[in-house]
Amino acid sequence: MAQIIEHDILGSTNREAKRLGLAGAENGTTITAAEQTEGRGRLGRSWFSPRGGLWMSVIVRCQPEQDFSVPHVIDPTISLAAGVSAAKALTEIFMELGQPDVDVRIGWPNDILIENRKIAGALVEGCLIENKSPFAVVGFGINLNNKSCSFPGELKNTSTSVFDIAQAEYPVRKACEKLLDILDKTIKHIRNYGIEDTLSEWRARSAAIGREVTIFPHGEPPYNAIPLDIDSTGRLIVQIPTGETRLLNSEEVTIARKMNSEVRI
Secondary structure, X not given: OOOEEEEEEEOOHHHHHHHHHHOOOOOOOEEEEEEEOOOEOHHHOEOOOOOOOEEEEEEEEOOOOOOOOOXXXXXXXXXXXXHHHHHHHHHHHHHHOOOOOOXXXXXXXXXXXXXXXXXXXXXXXXXXXXXXXXXXXXXXXXXXXXXXXXXXXXXXXXXXXXXXXXXXXXXXXXXXXXXXXXHXXXXXXXXXXXXXXXXXXXXXXXXXXXXXXXXXXXXXXXXXXXXXXXXXXXXXXXXXXXXXXXXEOOOEEEEEOHHHOEEXX
């Protein structure tokens, strides 16, 4: 089992994992916090991280044979592994809590949704050290034993938690170890056998494929599209009304819900 370093309060587990990674911490080293005061999501958004949730970051060292001269140091398969691992871990947790029928879905790139409400997310960040191998920090935030009714503002309406759904608590440390084990096995499977099995799992759990969405490109007008698939580098393949297909890297995708509300996917 990888080393798990537990904290009561941290600003950001990702930030602490980066610090330790730069200092030479080994692959799999994991940082957890009972509470984050400066948790971050994708595109610089804040991530509400109160007590009761699972807030953790994992150091994933790149393989020695990788080309470290490539500026984009994050192996895209790590991001795919993160989303699939979080969804699989939550599915197992719900099964253990007597809720085997909960449908856990993956948004794009890595929000985890249940009935269009966000229950978890993953944020992957890369670090490059001069003349040394790069590494990725894989951050996870899971609403575990906290209650969404206590969340601030609009989060009350767009989020959910394991406790909300199962009406039972699940040990935070046990959830951390389960997610670590699944992530480790998923990354090893990808490195030994390729990405296709993980892509198939992602597709089967996708909350976006086949549904009309609105794309919000950075600095450009939004447009409607239908996601068709995801490629081996994690890019979303979408079709616009003209029939043209496009590849999306990091644009924000919004999917319409009932009563004209929206959820980020």
